[in-house]
Amino acid sequence: MRKSLSDRLIAVIALAISAVVFLALPHDVPGTSLATFADMESAAFFPMLAATLVGVSAVMLAVGSLNTSSRRADDDVDAIGPRPVLMVIGFCIFIPLIHGLGMVTASAITILVLPLVFGYRDYRWILPLAVLLPFAVYGLFEKILKVLFPHGAVF
Amino acid sequence: MDVLDNLAQGFELISTWQSLTAALAGLAAGIVIGALPGLTATMAVAVLAPFTFFMESVIGIPFLLGIYKGAIYGGSIPAITINTPGTAAAAATALDGSALARQGRGRLALETSLVASVIADLIATFVLIFVAAPLAAVAIKFGSPDFTMLYLFALTMIAGVSGNSFAKGAMSVGLGMLMACVGLDPVSGYQRLTFGSIDLLGGIALVPLLIGMFALSEILIQAEKHGRRKLAEIDGADQGRGLDLRTFRRLVPTILRSTGIGTFLGALPGLGAEISCWISYGVASKRSKEPEKFGKGSVEGVAAAEAGNNAVCPAALIPMMVFGIPGDTITAVLLGAFMAQGLLPGPLLFQQHGPILYGFFAILLVTNVMLLVFGLGAIRYLRHITRIPPGLLYPSVTVLCFAGAFAVNNATFDWIVMVAGGVAGYLMRKTNVPIPPLVIAMLLAPGLENNIRQSLTLSDGSYAVFVESPLAAAILILTLTVTVFFTWRSFHLTPTPQPPNPSEEARDNEKDLDTQATRHGHRRCRHGRRRRSDGRVPG
Numbered sequence: 001m002r003k004s005l006s007d008r009l010i011a012v013i014a015l016a017i018s019a020v021v022f023l024a025l026p027h028d029v030p031g032t033s034l035a036t037f038a039d040m041e042s043a044a045f046f047p048m049l050a051a052t053l054v055g056v057s058a059v060m061l062a063v064g065s066l067n068t069s070s071r072r073a074d075d076d077v078d079a080i081g082p083r084p085v086l087m088v089i090g091f092c093i094f095i096p097l098i099h100g101l102g103m104v105t106a107s108a109i110t111i112l113v114l115p116l117v118f119g120y121r122d123y124r125w126i127l128p129l130a131v132l133l134p135f136a137v138y139g140l141f142e143k144i145l146k147v148l149f150p151h152g153a154v155f
Numbered sequence: 156m157d158v159l160d161n162l163a164q165g166f167e168l169i170s171t172w173q174s175l176t177a178a179l180a181g182l183a184a185g186i187v188i189g190a191l192p193g194l195t196a197t198m199a200v201a202v203l204a205p206f207t208f209f210m211e212s213v214i215g216i217p218f219l220l221g222i223y224k225g226a227i228y229g230g231s232i233p234a235i236t237i238n239t240p241g242t243a244a245a246a247a248t249a250l251d252g253s254a255l256a257r258q259g260r261g262r263l264a265l266e267t268s269l270v271a272s273v274i275a276d277l278i279a280t281f282v283l284i285f286v287a288a289p290l291a292a293v294a295i296k297f298g299s300p301d302f303t304m305l306y307l308f309a310l311t312m313i314a315g316v317s318g319n320s321f322a323k324g325a326m327s328v329g330l331g332m333l334m335a336c337v338g339l340d341p342v343s344g345y346q347r348l349t350f351g352s353i354d355l356l357g358g359i360a361l362v363p364l365l366i367g368m369f370a371l372s373e374i375l376i377q378a379e380k381h382g383r384r385k386l387a388e389i390d391g392a393d394q395g396r397g398l399d400l401r402t403f404r405r406l407v408p409t410i411l412r413s414t415g416i417g418t419f420l421g422a423l424p425g426l427g428a429e430i431s432c433w434i435s436y437g438v439a440s441k442r443s444k445e446p447e448k449f450g451k452g453s454v455e456g457v458a459a460a461e462a463g464n465n466a467v468c469p470a471a472l473i474p475m476m477v478f479g480i481p482g483d484t485i486t487a488v489l490l491g492a493f494m495a496q497g498l499l500p501g502p503l504l505f506q507q508h509g510p511i512l513y514g515f516f517a518i519l520l521v522t523n524v525m526l527l528v529f530g531l532g533a534i535r536y537l538r539h540i541t542r543i544p545p546g547l548l549y550p551s552v553t554v555l556c557f558a559g560a561f562a563v564n565n566a567t568f569d570w571i572v573m574v575a576g577g578v579a580g581y582l583m584r585k586t587n588v589p590i591p592p593l594v595i596a597m598l599l600a601p602g603l604e605n606n607i608r609q610s611l612t613l614s615d616g617s618y619a620v621f622v623e624s625p626l627a628a629a630i631l632i633l634t635l636t637v638t639v640f641f642t643w644r645s646f647h648l649t650p651t652p653q654p655p656n657p658s659e660e661a662r663d664n665e666k667d668l669d670t671q672a673t674r675h676g677h678r679r680c681r682h683g684r685r686r687r688s689d690g691r692v693p694g
Contacts, residue, residue, distance in 0.1 A: 040608070040616075040618075041616065043345045054330060061323060081378075095570050107558075110553060120545070122544075129551065
């Protein structure tokens with residue numbers, strides 16, 4: 001994707017966020033309208049100010065991306081690769097896995113699987129790490145710092 | 156004399172085996188993490204901060220300060236031994252450090268880096284000690300309109316100097332302010348931007364978000380590279396003669412000058428060690444009697460870069476402790492840790508927790524001695540740290556991230572915040588939207604909102620309150636001036652296309668730094684080296 005196009009996409013997303021804030025605030029703070037912007041003591045003022053800043057900077061960014069000189073030196077923005085997407089899916093699975101199996105077991109599974117994403121397959125190192133690190137984390141947090149992790153079906 | 160008395164009390168307070176062991180452990184952990192390319196100092200402090208929430212402040216904060224110092228120094232080790240800076244702050248060190256290593260003078264580079272770091276840090280710590288308390292005594296007289304303008308100025312600066320686009324910086328600030336609004340309004344109690352979620356009533360947890368934005372996003376970036384890391388260790392990287400007294404004497408002016416630059420830049424919001432190292436390096440090359448050696452193996456270059464980046468560490472604590480304004484992302488995380496310990500940074504901090512603060516100052520001095528002793532003893536072994544494969548490193552960090560994020564509030568929702576922060580951080584890095592303004596705005600927003608409301612309550616709703624105070628008016632004019640400048644720069648700075656770098660290894664090394672470099676919009680155009688195709692260069 002070209003940088004200018006990516007900038008325009010960011011600008012659109014930022015404008016959408018700004019619009020959502022302006023639409024959501026009247027539900028949160030009774031009596032809020034655009035006129036509330038003049039009332040700096042209102043609970044809605046500060047979020048409105050922030051949303052306006054986001055909106056104005058989005059417009060600035062969009063205008064900047066249309067600028068002829070910046071188009072001339074337009075770069076490509078790296079596309080999102082499959083591995084980060086896989087990692088995020090992994091993170092999303094990890095959370096219920098912790099509740100289902102327990103922190104120690106879920107961590108061990110994660111340490112066994114994640115090295116593959118990084119192209120590392122030396123299980124002589126991965127296996128001891130998958131056993132030792134979750135227990136070290138368990139010992140440090142649960143036994144010393146007294147933080148109780150979710151204990152699932154296994155451990 | 157008050158300062159010295161307080162410092163003596165501070166030494167007494169931290170003279171326990173727990174505090175000293177915590178500082179030493181933090182220093183060692185920081186050096187290891189800083190020496191690992193891809194693991195940044197901010198990431199180290201963010202991931203390890205939750206450990207300290209369960210400790211006393213005189214144990215937990217020394218641990219974090221040790222990490223901070225160790226990580227900034229540690230970044231120079233791979234910069235010299237494998238030409239890959241461990242942290243972005245050590246990018247300038249790589250230029251001459253690796254060249255010296257190639258010439259078989261690696262030991263000289265490593266020792267110069269260590270000595271320059273320690274001296275710079277020591278001097279900057281004394282500046283912190285002698286400047287912070289008097290400044291806090293002045294700051295205590297600031298009114299809420301003055302603070303409002305000071306926060307606005309800090310946010311404008313951070314938006315302007317982070318990254319190559321003021322629009323993106325300002326957008327990041329706006330998003331940070333919005334995120335800080337989520338939860339209950341502190342005055343009226345109305346829900347704001349919670350969208351009916353009970354989990355969001357207490358706001359977005361800062362530390363899990365920081366872990367996501369700085370650590371998880373880095374893991375995602377590294378995963379994209381498939382754990383690719385060039386470990387072309389330079390033969391004899393720790394060989395040759397070390398730093399002798401004659402060479403050291405020759406380096407003293409460079410170290411002192413760079414320390415001054417680092418201390419000054421560190422005390423300004425937004426300008427971190429990454430920028431200071433390049434400016435110090437540039438000034439040193441200009442003032443050097445042998446400028447032609449810069450980039451080809453100049454000891455002065457190593458000393459300048461290292462003194463420049465290490466002086467920032469204590470100096471960045473000045474605005475954080477006195478005004479509650481973090482100088483860079485690491486101090487932003489430290490600010491979160493201070494708050495978690497019940498130490499609310501600001502002018503009152505010195506009145507309310509004076510002895511503890513002087514204890515922290517004392518620990519900063521002690522860690523310098525530790526760094527020197529530890530560094531000189533372990534210097535030839537430290538380079539082996541860089542051999543840890545990313546395939547083992549990042550999964551371990553992932554597990555620590557999840558454990559640390561949960562530990563803050565014992566809440567599963569914090570994992571969701573962390574993962575969302577990680578995804579957002581990854582996308583922001585990909586699109587060059589700077590992360591530091593978002594984080595710092597999120598930290599400053601409650602103070603800014605509170606001061607705006609206080610000002611208007613005092614003035615019965617009159618906006619004139621913001622220009623009636625001479626200080627507030629002066630800061631407002633300054634803010635408007637820098638806003639106009641940054642806006643002008645955004646629209647008029649035309650990037651120059653340059654040929655790509657022929658060395659794949661150098662390109663890989665630079666890519667590690669790209670995110671940091673673009674964040675700070677830094678250019679090494681003056682030296683005419685390694686420009687990227689958009690006319691910007693890493694570092």
